[in-house]
Amino acid sequence: xxxxxxxxxxxxxxxxxxxxxxxxxxxxxxxxxxxxxxxxxxxxxxxxxxxxxxxxxxxxxxxxxxxxxxxxxxxxxxxxxxxxxxxxxxxxxxxxxxxxxxxxxxxxxxxxxxxxxxxxxxxxxxxxxxxxxxxxxxxxxxxxxxxxxxxxxxxxxxxxxx
Amino acid sequence: xxxxxxxxxxxxxxxxxxxxxxxxxxxxxxxxxxxxxxxxxxxxxxxxxxxxxxxxxxxxxxxxxxxxxxxxxxxxxxxxxxxxxxxxxxxxxxxxxxxxxxxxxxxxxxxxxxxxxxxxxxxxxxxxxxxxxxxxxxxxxxxxxxxxxxxxxxxxxxxxxxxxxxxxxxxxxxxxxxxxxxxxxxxxxxxxxxxxxxxxxxxxxxxxxxxxxxxxxxxxxxxxxxxxxxxxxxxxxxxxxxxxxxxxxxxxxxxxxxxxxxx
Numbered sequence: 349x350x351x352x353x354x355x356x357x358x359x360x361x362x363x364x365x366x367x368x369x370x371x372x373x374x375x376x377x378x379x380x381x382x383x384x385x386x387x388x389x390x391x392x393x394x395x396x397x398x399x400x401x402x403x404x405x406x407x408x409x410x411x412x413x414x415x416x417x418x419x420x421x422x423x424x425x426x427x428x429x430x431x432x433x434x435x436x437x438x439x440x441x442x443x444x445x446x447x448x449x450x451x452x453x454x455x456x457x458x459x460x461x462x463x464x465x466x467x468x469x470x471x472x473x474x475x476x477x478x479x480x481x482x483x484x485x486x487x488x489x490x491x492x493x494x495x496x497x498x499x500x501x502x503x504x505x506x507x508x509x510x
Numbered sequence: 511x512x513x514x515x516x517x518x519x520x521x522x523x524x525x526x527x528x529x530x531x532x533x534x535x536x537x538x539x540x541x542x543x544x545x546x547x548x549x550x551x552x553x554x555x556x557x558x559x560x561x562x563x564x565x566x567x568x569x570x571x572x573x574x575x576x577x578x579x580x581x582x583x584x585x586x587x588x589x590x591x592x593x594x595x596x597x598x599x600x601x602x603x604x605x606x607x608x609x610x611x612x613x614x615x616x617x618x619x620x621x622x623x624x625x626x627x628x629x630x631x632x633x634x635x636x637x638x639x640x641x642x643x644x645x646x647x648x649x650x651x652x653x654x655x656x657x658x659x660x661x662x663x664x665x666x667x668x669x670x671x672x673x674x675x676x677x678x679x680x681x682x683x684x685x686x687x688x689x690x691x692x693x694x695x696x697x698x699x700x701x702x703x704x705x706x707x708x709x710x711x712x713x714x715x716x717x718x719x720x721x722x723x724x725x726x727x728x729x730x731x732x733x734x735x736x737x738x739x740x741x742x743x744x745x746x747x748x749x750x751x752x753x754x755x756x757x758x759x760x761x762x763x764x765x766x767x768x769x770x771x772x773x
Contacts, residue, residue: 361571361572460563
């Protein structure tokens with residue numbers, strides 16, 4: 349197997365993890381991972397060294413953004429799977445981390461997951477997202493602030509009533 | 511959270527949590543946190559979030575890989591596809607039968623149904639006919655009513671020809687093709703730039719689906735099932751543009767085939 353292909357293969361488990369967290373749907377996650385692999389293999393002749401892993405994260409991130417756009421144009425009702433909610437600890441009443449992630453803007457969620465779950469440096473995330481590092485930092489800050497208020501159970505709608 | 515003249519920035523707090531803070535700043539940040547409980551609470555909360563995320567999704571990396579994510583398999587499918595394209599050119603006259611299934615191998619794990627055969631043949635037909643200068647179609651687009659009537663009769667179900675003029679696409683016309691499940695309608699559209707797009711439509715027993723995307727080397731397609739008909743919209747592999755066209759076709763066909771609903 350070529351070195352290129354070996355590097356792709358080595359990255360697959362992490363890509364699946366990242367895709368799973370992005371989509372929170374195992375089937376949809378493997379769909380975009382498969383799509384990303386096909387694209388990467390197709391571009392083998394364009395690859396002249398460098399970090400295959402960061403490149404794969406970029407492809408996957410873009411595919412997920414396309415997927416979300418398609419979903420937004422034509423809403424598909426997906427049942428929220430609560431079967432493993434119990435493993436996520438004390439966030440009773442469905443306030444778990446998956447739901448908190450679902451509430452985030454796509455680019456904030458992407459930045460947070462690349463840092464926290466995939467261990468990319470801020471610079472790498474900036475390259476994957478095609479934005480300056482400062483933008484990555486503000487996305488990260490926004491994601492963390494929103495998750496915190498979500499998990500703390502703050503509901504803006506209710507607060508307004510007070 | 512942090513005052514302007516603070517010796518520690520908010521970015522540094524994030525970097526501290528993420529293990530990306532330069533070593534020489536650690537002491538300063540830790541000293542700051544020891545005397546600023548609000549910031550210490552933020553840091554603790556962010557760490558907690560990271561732990562929850564890893565606990566929830568980390569295990570996905572340890573699951574057994576499904577066959578469809580096997581790199582060697584995917585690479586083999588690509589090679590076979592290349593060979594099959596050459597074969598398809600040689601067997602152009604028997605296009606529907608000749609190279610059937612080459613595309614299917616690339617996507618076989620995705621769906622075991624008619625979908626693969628349809629998309630394979632639709633893309634073959636696309637490649638075969640879009641390069642045709644003099645005889646791209648059997649019935650020209652200016653005879654739309656006749657075209658619809660003829661192809662509906664042969665396919666055995668009312669076939670729609672979506673109006674894509676708003677997207678700048680003119681109907682070149684259509685033709686009848688043999689397909690995996692019998693007679694199949696094939697329509698061609700042309701952009702002012704000369705780019706061509708085709709819509710392939712035949713019978714299927716597969717359940718309805720939303721738009722799905724499949725890409726070859728230079729061409730790509732969106733496909734879907736509506737009612738008892740399978741549709742494949744093929745064109746150059748420019749996903750955004752293709753999606754806009756497929757979505758317009760999908761919406762028109764969906765609107766016409768859906769039973770009127772309350773409201």
